[in-house]
Each structure stands twice: as C-alpha cells, then as structure tokens.
Amino acid sequence: MSFIFRTESLLNTSFLNFEFSKEQELLREQARAFLIQQCPTAAVRKILEGNEPFDKDLWRKIADLGWLATVIPEEYGGLGLSYYELAVIAEELGRALAPIPFSSSVYLATELLLRNGTPEQRREWLPKIATGEVIGTLAVAEDIGRPTPQTIHTVARNGSISGRKIAVPDGDVVDFVIVLVRCEHGNGTSLYLVESNDFSHEVVATIDPSRSHANLEFKDSCGELIGADGFGWEMVNDVFDRAAVLFAWEQVGGTQSTLDQATDYAKSRYAFGRPIGSFQAIKYKLANMYVKHTLARSNCYYGTWTLAGDHADLRLAAATCRVSAIQAFHYASKENIQTHGGMGFTWEFDCQLYYRRAKLLALNLGSEHWWQDRLITAHEQRNQAA
Amino acid sequence: MDFNDTEAEASFRKEARNWLHDNVPSKADLAGLDEVQQSKLWQRRKFDAGWACISWATEHGGRGASPIEQVIWQQEESKYDVPIGIFDIGIGMAAPTLMHWGTDSQKRKYLPPLASGEHIWCQLFSEPIAGSDLAGIRSRAIKAGDDWVLNGQKIWTSGAHYSDFGIIVVRTDPTVPKHEGLTYFFVDMKSPGIEVRPIKQISGSSNFNEVFLQNVEVPDVNRLGAVGQGWKVSITTLMNERAALGSGGGDVGFNSLFELANQLTIEGRPAIDDSLVRGALANWYCQESGLRYTGYRALTALSRGETPGPEHSISKLVGASKLQDMASFALDLLEMAGSLANVECAQYFDTFLNSPGFRVAGGTDEIMLNILAERVLGLPQDVRVDKGIPFNEVPTGT
Numbered sequence: 001m002s003f004i005f006r007t008e009s010l011l012n013t014s015f016l017n018f019e020f021s022k023e024q025e026l027l028r029e030q031a032r033a034f035l036i037q038q039c040p041t042a043a044v045r046k047i048l049e050g051n052e053p054f055d056k057d058l059w060r061k062i063a064d065l066g067w068l069a070t071v072i073p074e075e076y077g078g079l080g081l082s083y084y085e086l087a088v089i090a091e092e093l094g095r096a097l098a099p100i101p102f103s104s105s106v107y108l109a110t111e112l113l114l115r116n117g118t119p120e121q122r123r124e125w126l127p128k129i130a131t132g133e134v135i136g137t138l139a140v141a142e143d144i145g146r147p148t149p150q151t152i153h154t155v156a157r158n159g160s161i162s163g164r165k166i167a168v169p170d171g172d173v174v175d176f177v178i179v180l181v182r183c184e185h186g187n188g189t190s191l192y193l194v195e196s197n198d199f200s201h202e203v204v205a206t207i208d209p210s211r212s213h214a215n216l217e218f219k220d221s222c223g224e225l226i227g228a229d230g231f232g233w234e235m236v237n238d239v240f241d242r243a244a245v246l247f248a249w250e251q252v253g254g255t256q257s258t259l260d261q262a263t264d265y266a267k268s269r270y271a272f273g274r275p276i277g278s279f280q281a282i283k284y285k286l287a288n289m290y291v292k293h294t295l296a297r298s299n300c301y302y303g304t305w306t307l308a309g310d311h312a313d314l315r316l317a318a319a320t321c322r323v324s325a326i327q328a329f330h331y332a333s334k335e336n337i338q339t340h341g342g343m344g345f346t347w348e349f350d351c352q353l354y355y356r357r358a359k360l361l362a363l364n365l366g367s368e369h370w371w372q373d374r375l376i377t378a379h380e381q382r383n384q385a386a
Numbered sequence: 387m388d389f390n391d392t393e394a395e396a397s398f399r400k401e402a403r404n405w406l407h408d409n410v411p412s413k414a415d416l417a418g419l420d421e422v423q424q425s426k427l428w429q430r431r432k433f434d435a436g437w438a439c440i441s442w443a444t445e446h447g448g449r450g451a452s453p454i455e456q457v458i459w460q461q462e463e464s465k466y467d468v469p470i471g472i473f474d475i476g477i478g479m480a481a482p483t484l485m486h487w488g489t490d491s492q493k494r495k496y497l498p499p500l501a502s503g504e505h506i507w508c509q510l511f512s513e514p515i516a517g518s519d520l521a522g523i524r525s526r527a528i529k530a531g532d533d534w535v536l537n538g539q540k541i542w543t544s545g546a547h548y549s550d551f552g553i554i555v556v557r558t559d560p561t562v563p564k565h566e567g568l569t570y571f572f573v574d575m576k577s578p579g580i581e582v583r584p585i586k587q588i589s590g591s592s593n594f595n596e597v598f599l600q601n602v603e604v605p606d607v608n609r610l611g612a613v614g615q616g617w618k619v620s621i622t623t624l625m626n627e628r629a630a631l632g633s634g635g636g637d638v639g640f641n642s643l644f645e646l647a648n649q650l651t652i653e654g655r656p657a658i659d660d661s662l663v664r665g666a667l668a669n670w671y672c673q674e675s676g677l678r679y680t681g682y683r684a685l686t687a688l689s690r691g692e693t694p695g696p697e698h699s700i701s702k703l704v705g706a707s708k709l710q711d712m713a714s715f716a717l718d719l720l721e722m723a724g725s726l727a728n729v730e731c732a733q734y735f736d737t738f739l740n741s742p743g744f745r746v747a748g749g750t751d752e753i754m755l756n757i758l759a760e761r762v763l764g765l766p767q768d769v770r771v772d773k774g775i776p777f778n779e780v781p782t783g784t
Contacts, residue, residue: 017686018679018682018683018685018686019683019686259763263763263764263765266765267764267765267766274766274769275765275766277759277765277766278765278766278767278768278769279768280752280755280756280768282765283755283756283759283760283765283768284752284755284759286759286763286765287754287755287756287758287759287762287763288755290758290759290762290763291700291703291704291758294676294680294697294700295672295673295676295677295680295700295704296676298675298676298677298678298679298680298682298683299672299675299676299679301679301682301683302675302679319668320671320672320675320676323668323669323672324672324673324676327669327672369661369665371668372664372665372668372669373661373664373665373668375668375671375672376658376664376667376668376671379644379671380658
C-alpha cells in the first residue's frame with residue numbers, strides 16, 4: 001500500500017495515495033479466487049462439525065503459496081514482504097473464515113520471535129514457521145477475567161516452567177508455545193518458549209469450534225527465555241498492538257462477507273409480496289452494517305500504515321482498528337441472523353459461522369472494553385509525550 | 387510506498403503555500419466588514435491572482451488545475467481560518483450543475499462572477515410539503531410567452547437575503563408522474579415578487595429562510611436542462627451537496643470532550659478515569675478517525691478524477707449523530723449545572739440545540755440510509771404508491 005496522509009506531526013506529507021498498490025490489489029484478487037475455491041463455507045463447517053482441529057490441506061496449500069512467510073525476512077527463509085501484503089491476506093482469510101492456525105503462528109508467534117528472539121532463536125524457528133512445518137502460539141490467560149501481570153501465576157524456576165494456561169488458541173496443534181510467566185527474579189513477568197513435547201494439553205470446547213483451543217498444563221517444562229527477562233508483559237502488549245491490526249483486517253473481511261450474505265438474502269427473500277430488502281427496517285440494518293464496516297476498514301488503513309512503518313502512533317491506531325472492527329463484525333453478524341429470521345439461527349444456515357467467529361476474534365486478544373481503555377490510555381500517553 | 391508529493395505536486399504545494407502565506411487577509415483587512423463582505427474580499431483576492439476555483443477552465447474564471455492540485459489547494463487553504471462558507475452553494479453546487487447542464491452562453495455569463503465572488507447563489511429546493519420527498523414539490527411555473535411565471539413557497543434556504551441568484555426546481559406539468567413534471571431554473575433573487583422571511587430555529591438563531599414566490603417572472607434563458615428534465619438536473623446538484631457537506635463539528639469533538647473529562651471530576655476523581663467515560667470517548671474516537679480516513683480514501687479517489695459517489699453520505703450520517711450525542715454527554719458530565727445556558731462550556735449547550743438540524747439538513751439520516759442501501763448495496767426501492775401516477779392525482783392527506 002502506498003498511501004500518504006497528514007497528521008499534525010506530518011505536515012509535509014499529504015494523503016492522496018491512501019490505497020493499496022496495484023500489485024497488492026492483484027495479490028488480493030489471487031488470494032480471494034484461491035480461497036473461494038479452497039475454503040468455501042463447507043470447508044469451515046467440516047472443521048466445526050468434525051474432529052479435525054484445523055484444515056490441514058488448506059494449511060499445506062497456503063504454506064506453498066508463501067502466505068506464512070509473508071513478513072519473515074529472506075535471511076530466515078521468508079519472503080520479506082511488508083505488512084500491507086499481510087493485511088491483504090488477513091482480510092481475505094477473515095472473509096473466508098479460514099479454519100487454520102494462521103493468526104497464532106503468524107500474527108503472534110512470528111511477531112514475538114521477530115521482535116524479541118535472539119538471532120539463534122529466529123534462525124531456529126522462523127524458517128520452519130515460514131514453510132508451515134511448525135506452528136506456534138502465545139499463551140496468556142490463566143483464569144476468568146482480564147489478565148494483568150498480577151493474574152499470572154505460572155512460574156519459571158531455573159528455566160523450568162510450571163503452571164496452567166487456559167483458552168490458548170491452537171494450543172492442541174502447535175509445536176511450541178510462548179508462555180507468559182512470573183519471572184524468576186523480581187516482580188516482573190517473562191516469556192518462555194516451550195515445545196509441545198514438554199507440556200500436556202486438553203482440548204476445550206469454544207464458542208467457535210472451527211478454530212480449536214486448548215488448556216495447557218506445564219510441569220517443570222523445559223523453557224527457553226524469549227526477550228528480556230522481566231519484560232514479558234511489555235512484549236505481550238507490543239505484540240498485541242501489532243496483532244490487533246491484523247486481527248482487525250480479518251474482522252473487516254468477515255464483516256464484508258456477512259454483509260454480502262445479508263444483502264443477497266434480503267434481495268431474494270420475499271415477504272408481503274416484496275423482497276424484504278425493500279423494507280426500510282431491513283435497509284437500515286444493512287446500511288448501518290455498511291457504515292460500521294467502512295469506518296473499521298478506513299481505520300485499518302491507517303493502522304496498517306503505522307504497523308508497516310513502526311510509527312509511534314501504532315498503539316493508538318491499533319486500539320482504534322480493534323474497537324471499530326470488533327463492533328462492526330459483531331453488529332453485522334448479529335443483524336445478519338436477524339435479517340434471516342428463523343432460518344438465521346438454525347445449524348443449517350451459515351449465519352452461525354460468522355456470529356461465532358466474530359465473537360471469537362473479539363475475545364482472542366482481549367475484549368472490546370479492554371481495548372477501549374487501551375485506546376484512551378494510548379491517547380493520554382501521546383498527549384504527555386507531545 | 388510513497389508518502390510524499392511527486393516533484394510537480396510538491397512544487398505546486400509550495401507555490402500555493404507561499405501565496406497563501408503572503409495573501410491570507412489579516413485582521414486589519416477584515417476589520418469592520420460583515421461576513422459577506424469578508425468572504426467577497428477573500429474570494430476576489432484569490433480570483434485576481436488565479437487561485438479561485440482552480441479546477442475550473444480558465445475561460446470560466448478558473449486555472450485549469452488537475453483534480454490532485456485542487457485537493458492540494460484545499461488542504462493548504464483549510465489550514466487558515468478564511469471566510470469561504472457563503473460560496474458553498476454557488477461554487478460547490480450551482481456551478482457544477484451549470485457546467486454539466488448549462489449552455490455555452492450560460493456558462494460564460496454566470497461562472498466567472500461565481501469564481502470572483504461577485505455573485506452569491508442560494509438553493510430553492512425544499513418546500514413545506516416536500517422535504518425528503520423532494521420530487522413532490524408543488525411550486526408552479528407556467529409559460530407566458532418567452533418567460534415563465536413562478537408561484538409557490540420554498541423553505542430552508544440559507545443566505546436567501548444576501549444572494550444574487552437562486553437555483554430552483556418547480557413543477558411545470560402536474561398531469562404527469564412527479565419526477566417527469568419538474569423543470570430547473572435559476573432566478574434573480576432581486577426579482578419582483580420574491581419575499582424572504584427568516585426562520586427562527588431551536589437555538590434562537592436564524593440561519594435559514596422561507597422564500598415566497600408571487601408571480602415571479604423568469605426568462606426561459608434561465609432554464610437548465612430541458613422542460614420536464616428538472617429532476618435529473620437536481621440530482622447533479624444534490625450529489626455535489628453531499629460531497630461538500632462535512633460533519634459541521636466546529637469546536638465539539640473528541641479532543642474537546644477529552645479535555646473536558648480531564649478538567650471535571652466524578653466523586654473526587656478525574657472524570658476521564660471513569661470507565662464509562664473512557665468507553666464512550668473511545669467509541670467517538672473510533673468514529674472520528676474512521677471518518678477522517680474514509681475522507682482520505684475518498685480524496686484519493688477524487689484526486690484520480692473520480693466523481694463523488696453516494697458513499698459520501700457516511701460522513702454526514704455518522705458525523706451529525708456523533709455531534710448530538712457528544713454534546714448531550716458533555717452536558718451530563720456537568721451534572722445539574724449542565725442545564726445552565728451561561729456555563730463556561732457554552733459550545734456543548736449550543737451544539738445540543740443546533741445538532742438536530744445537522745441530522746436533517748442536506749438529506750435526513752433516513753434518506754442517507756436509503757441512499758446507502760439502494761445505491762451502494764443495490765437493495766430494491768421501497769414500494770412507492772405515487773409511482774406512475776399523475777402528480778395531481780397523488781394522495782396528499784389534505
């Protein structure tokens with residue numbers, strides 16, 4: 001994406017190129033065409049209803065396309081592309097509701113290693129993540145309620161990790177997990193990488209079974225410190241900001257396909273002798289979906305710019321993306337069911353897929369309320385810095 | 387990635403910036419002038435130097451600038467608090483309609499004085515009986531020789547009392563369905579038979595007028611488009627209106643509310659620490675920033691020469707409600723003192739009373755939603771019981 005914009009701090013630039021580049025739009029077309037073929041809602045439903053934790057065939061294919069390697073530098077076996085390309089892919093995966101551990105391995109594990117791993121750690125893991133040979137994730141939550149450094153009880157002792165993590169996305173299928181723990185010395189928290197042969201997992205039922213989750217149990221598990229000891233919470237927050245932009249693109253993509261589904265149905269379903277889409281009660285729902293979707297999408301443009309350029313505004317922009325994308329997808333997915341009437345809440349109709357995914361994505365990185373609070377905090381910090 | 391202007395754009399921006407720096411009117415220049423005089427002074431100064439309506443052709447008083455240069459100019463001019471609002475209708479709406487539908491002699495005669503600020507135009511569209519259903523207007527024009535004679539009443543006309551011309555849609559044939567019997571003219575506002583009466587709004591101020599037309603003679607050369615084609619011509623005007631209308635935020639927005647919440651306390655703690663306050667402010671921040679970046683995306687499209695589309699309705703739709711909600715929220719933060727008209731936060735009090743108008747002016751929220759649903763999402767039109775029926779047989783409830 002080559003876009004230009006102006007804020008108070010960037011008076012010498014304009015914003016007349018606020019759009020993705022032609023090459024990026026071409027990537028989008030290819031990704032969309034591929035996913036229409038390879039990831040119809042029937043494929044999502046197969047994971048939702050079956051015993052497979054994710055669509056392994058699709059995973060193999062997107063690995064072959066290089067999507068897992070998008071932002072990984074070439075020296076680590078990646079493509080060395082920008083976050084604009086990754087944003088394009090994220091939107092299309094979100095649109096297709098792809099039932100694969102992409103967000104865990106790419107937005108979380110890859111980012112944590114890229115930002116905080118030693119050169120050895122990056123050399124060891126990133127090339128394998130890039131090919132899809134290994135999958136990684138991040139484990140934060142230990143209990144019900146908002147995580148803070150104080151709610152982390154998993155401990156590290158002489159490099160051994162003990163404790164329990166819950167609701168870990170893809171915790172049942174990963175090859176390694178990066179765990180937030182109480183650090184060995186002092187009051188802080190740290191991050192440790194633990195390989196999957198060294199912890200036990202229990203698959204848990206979630207609100208969206210098309211994306212598997214697990215609770216993890218660590219008993220003197222062998223861990224390798226990632227990043228600075230005592231700064232685990234800061235690193236998690238940093239990667240959450242980055243992942244929030246990419247999650248938001250998935251949410252924007254999901255909102256778009258929800259809106260498409262609702263619009264198609266409203267045009268073809270007749271009641272009182274007319275298409276229900278001719279009634280203003282239905283029109284206003286769909287127009288409001290479009291409005292929320294557009295605002296969230298536009299916020300994502302700016303968020304991606306701050307992500308790609310490591311701009312100081314990233315924290316605020318990420319929270320803005322996330323809050324507006326959560327709201328857009330939630331609104332669209334619930335009003336899509338309402339538009340479909342009784343059939344909307346049946347197992348048979350696909351409305352449930354969007355409704356489930358919208359809530360899962362809204363919870364995976366922490367709730368709307370938490371991110372509203374982060375947004376205002378980021379604004380306060382920006383003002384203090386100014 | 388290309389965050390900067392091209393060389394040519396940068397040089398144009400510099401030229402614009404330098405000229406503005408040297409020529410924006412000082413306080414002394416404007417002292418003692420009313421809003422109309424101030425606006426005319428600035429417009430004339432721009433015109434004389436070739437900076438008025440720069441995207442217009444030179445023979446129409448412009449500079450033949452490209453769309454991207456037009457956007458750059460607007461960006462640079464908007465950094466100054468210069469008086470330009472009174473030309474919104476003439477330059478922003480009437481002129482594009484003239485360019486699209488006018489004859490060569492109409493363009494030659496009327497566009498240059500618009501560019502120079504000599505002429506101010508107003509809009510005579512809505513009627514007491516026809517607002518959202520604009521095509522239901524009842525003011526009549528009857529042909530008398532070469533001229534037309536207009537009778538009826540128009541409403542919500544900003545600036546009618548200081549305008550030189552008004553664009554007007556009237557019914558020329560009531561025996562055909564409503565969209566087919568309309569014709570578009572422009573009328574000299576000093577013509578005999580025009581009476582302008584200000585309307586007092588909730589806020590007590592009077593930004594709008596009623597305009598009464600009694601046997602007003604309009605020459606046929608003041609017609610735009612064919613007889614009976616008035617609806618189509620009006621759409622050109624309205625599309626440009628929606629592109630021009632901002633949210634009208636003024637001094638009420640996220641930043642002002644954030645500041646207020648830092649000054650006030652709730653039970654001894656800063657109001658900004660209250661989680662409900664934080665949540666509400668975060669939502670408005672998301673809307674404001676979403677609108678800003680939607681605007682940038684639209685500008686990108688405009689700078690490529692695309693014309694404004696119906697998606698511009700979002701800005702007004704979201705912005706107006708946000709303003710109303712923010713003003714109401716700010717008054718709540720003041721608790722019982724929020725009811726007082728003369729508190730320090732008068733802008734919230736004023737906005738609370740003014741903002742209902744923003745949700746109606748230029749197309750109501752409901753019309754905006756209909757436009758998005760029908761023209762963007764492609765949903766079918768609502769059932770219209772007046773469809774295909776001669777206008778004079780349509781039920782009116784009276």
